[in-house]
Amino acid sequence: MNIINRFLTLHKRYLSNLGATFISQAVSALSILILTPYFLKELGTEQFSIYGVILNLIVFSSIFDFGLNIGLLRKLVHRDQSQIQLINILFVFFIVLFLFSIPIYITIFHFGLVSNTNHSILIPVLVAIVVSQNIIAILFDVIIQSVNKIFVGKLIRITRTIIEFLLLFFICKLGSIKYLLLTTVCVNFIYILALFIFSKRELNYTISTKYFNWPLLKEHMLYSFWYFQNAVASVTVYNAQIIMISNFVDSINVAKYLVVTRFYDVIRTGLTNFTMVLFPTISSLQAEGNWQKLKNVYLKVLLRVSILVVVSFSIILTFGQHVFLQWSRFNDSITINLFQLYSVFVGLLIIEHVPTVFLSAFKFNKYPSIVASIQGIVGLLFTYLLIPHFGIIGGVVGSLFAFLLTNFWFNLYYLNTKLNQQISIVHAS
Numbered sequence: 001m002n003i004i005n006r007f008l009t010l011h012k013r014y015l016s017n018l019g020a021t022f023i024s025q026a027v028s029a030l031s032i033l034i035l036t037p038y039f040l041k042e043l044g045t046e047q048f049s050i051y052g053v054i055l056n057l058i059v060f061s062s063i064f065d066f067g068l069n070i071g072l073l074r075k076l077v078h079r080d081q082s083q084i085q086l087i088n089i090l091f092v093f094f095i096v097l098f099l100f101s102i103p104i105y106i107t108i109f110h111f112g113l114v115s116n117t118n119h120s121i122l123i124p125v126l127v128a129i130v131v132s133q134n135i136i137a138i139l140f141d142v143i144i145q146s147v148n149k150i151f152v153g154k155l156i157r158i159t160r161t162i163i164e165f166l167l168l169f170f171i172c173k174l175g176s177i178k179y180l181l182l183t184t185v186c187v188n189f190i191y192i193l194a195l196f197i198f199s200k201r202e203l204n205y206t207i208s209t210k211y212f213n214w215p216l217l218k219e220h221m222l223y224s225f226w227y228f229q230n231a232v233a234s235v236t237v238y239n240a241q242i243i244m245i246s247n248f249v250d251s252i253n254v255a256k257y258l259v260v261t262r263f264y265d266v267i268r269t270g271l272t273n274f275t276m277v278l279f280p281t282i283s284s285l286q287a288e289g290n291w292q293k294l295k296n297v298y299l300k301v302l303l304r305v306s307i308l309v310v311v312s313f314s315i316i317l318t319f320g321q322h323v324f325l326q327w328s329r330f331n332d333s334i335t336i337n338l339f340q341l342y343s344v345f346v347g348l349l350i351i352e353h354v355p356t357v358f359l360s361a362f363k364f365n366k367y368p369s370i371v372a373s374i375q376g377i378v379g380l381l382f383t384y385l386l387i388p389h390f391g392i393i394g395g396v397v398g399s400l401f402a403f404l405l406t407n408f409w410f411n412l413y414y415l416n417t418k419l420n421q422q423i424s425i426v427h428a429s
Contacts, residue, residue, distance in 0.1 A: 127181065291426055364418050
């Protein structure tokens, strides 16, 4: 009993963060699992496909915080002297960015790069607002994360998800993408306000344009560049591909691809939480120079996540497949093959996510970001070449080949090399 109590005391904050993160993801997962088939029914295949592609565009556009938020998180953990000024600078920068993004989204929709059946100018404007809201929400959330209170941000997010779920469930009956996006915009305003209030409790700061400093913004952009590059690579793999696929296949096949990816997004996000919540701790241990402990933590997490993936995906490919087919209402051979092949891709992604988080927290992310960018480009190229011959299955095959050729082996090898180098340096001194 004493051992258990000691374990709980030492790991209380980690368990709180992990527990809140899992509950948050469980609520999000339940929301997705209920709303996805419901949207498909209420919106129809064509509108559902368009809405799904728009949501992917929103996620893709989230990279245009240019890695500044994750860079800020690392500086906050290390108590950088410019942290208060940086918060103000980033807030002002993101507002200006939003204003510049509106004509860009209008152009994207106008030229049909993303479908818009009713050609309403309001939809691209709402997309611009949602993207900016997501970026600003992350800004306030990283302030909370920096004091290792991830659970606070997650509890706020849980409340947001429940409110949005209830509103979308009823608004969906109107059959309008415009009203769905408008609902998200309204909920996000409340969400951002809550994050702002709680972040101020953790760090005493004020928002004012008088703190804006262009040279400091440029310096932070350079500092955060490889975080941005890695984010570009990530959304190229997941989200840009869906936008590409939507221009090659009909709405029914886009819908099939979307329901499979949304189902696995729930699983992938849930299983990567074990590593993601460690980011502030990893960065703090690095500041202490405790590289041997960091390597031990890394190996333990990698082993546990690998075992978790094997067990989880054994269940998913048996019992889980039956549940998926009942849930999605797609029971054809293409969907089944897509589901099975995508499971291999996602399982490997979850394992590779472990070294990715450690490299990001260490800021050893230059070469991994370059390799990840190569992966994204190669994946899109394979997708472009394979879809005409294999349909939507070609999209997954292209992504899997690109991943195995690049990120999967490189990040595991590179992190192990860097850890050994740092341990050798410590021993030599």
